[in-house]
Amino acid sequence: MSANDISADDAGFLADAAALGHSAEKIASLDTPALLRLSIEDLFAGKIALVSSFGADSAVLLHMVAQIDKALPVLFLDTGVLxxxxLAYRDRLIKFLDLRNVISIPPKKDRLATEDPETFLWSSNPDRCCAIRKVLPLAEALKGFDAWITGRKRFQSxxxxxxxxxxxxxKRIKINPLxxxxxxxILGYLHAHDLPRHELVAKGYPSIGCVPCTSRVRPGEDPRAGRWRGAAKVECGLHTQPLTGVALQAAALAEEPLS
Incomplete structure (x- = not known):
């Protein structure tokens, strides 16, 4: 099947989970670049963004997107504790790939002043720290988009x-093309296209988040084992609930962590 075999009707899965499954089955036979092109140019034209951490293997997806649309919005969560x-890798990839619309999204200053004035919330309440530095800023940045692209992969954890x-x-679609x-x-693609690597990968960091909550990974561990080591937490919250709706509005005001 080629991208030409996907009809406009396949975009009708926007608000229908059952239709989503059927359409995904049709589209799954496309290779990854074709799936991205279909999503960016046809299904969600002008209403889609890539969310990138500029982490360990982010160059793969960024490179694919740059072949399609160098001006596609790329949302980067600058938490203030990266x-x-x-940050240097972000700047290097922007130049290397000629990315023209990378948007750095910081947490709101008033939220930090109220909830984390000493930048130590990660120690006492890591869920809330992620909420105010990542989840809520991204939820606000995604308003107006019908879809967003992530770099998550099944082998990671x-x-x-x-x-x-x-x-x-x-009513929003999240796409996980990898x-x-x-x-x-992933490694083969990085080598084949001679893409720059994040400096910390060679130092034992296959998954890279914020400084206080990222440690080296030991041989044989999941790539994400170094994130929030020693805590029950395994995700920042970006992918544990929809970044839309009343629940998220309530979370913006709540003192309790997002669940």
Missing amino acids: FPET STRRSLPLFEAEE ANWSAAQ
Whole structure:
């Protein structure tokens, strides 16, 4: 099947989870670049963004998108506690790939002043720290978009092993184009296109988040084992609930962590 075989009717899955499953099955036979092109140019033209951490293997998806539309909105959550190497890598990839619409999204200053004035909330309440530095800023930045692209992959952790290609978030679609890629495929793509690597990967960081909550990964561990080590937390919250609706509005005001 080619992208030409996908009709406009396949975009009708926007608000219908059952239709989503049927359409995803039709589209799943496309290779990843074709699926991205279909999503960016046809299904969600002008209403789709890529959310990138500019992390360990972010260059793969960014490179694919740059071949389609260098001006596609790329949303980058600058939490204020990222590794300097991540910020440098972001700048390097922007130049290397000629990305023309990378939008850095910081947390709201008044929220930080009220809830995390000493930048130590990660220690006492990591869920709330992620909420005010990542989840709420992204929810606000995604307003007006019908779909967003993530770089999640099934091999990264046990919590992602059943990751689908498409997910319905109320009336918004989340696309995981690399869901079924293996670690070997990712590495092969990076080498094949001679893409720059994040400096911390060679130092034992296959998954890179904020400084206080990221540690080196030991041989044999899941790639994300170094995130929030020693805590029950395994996800930042971006993918544990829809980034829309009344629940999220309430979370913006709540003192309790997002669930």
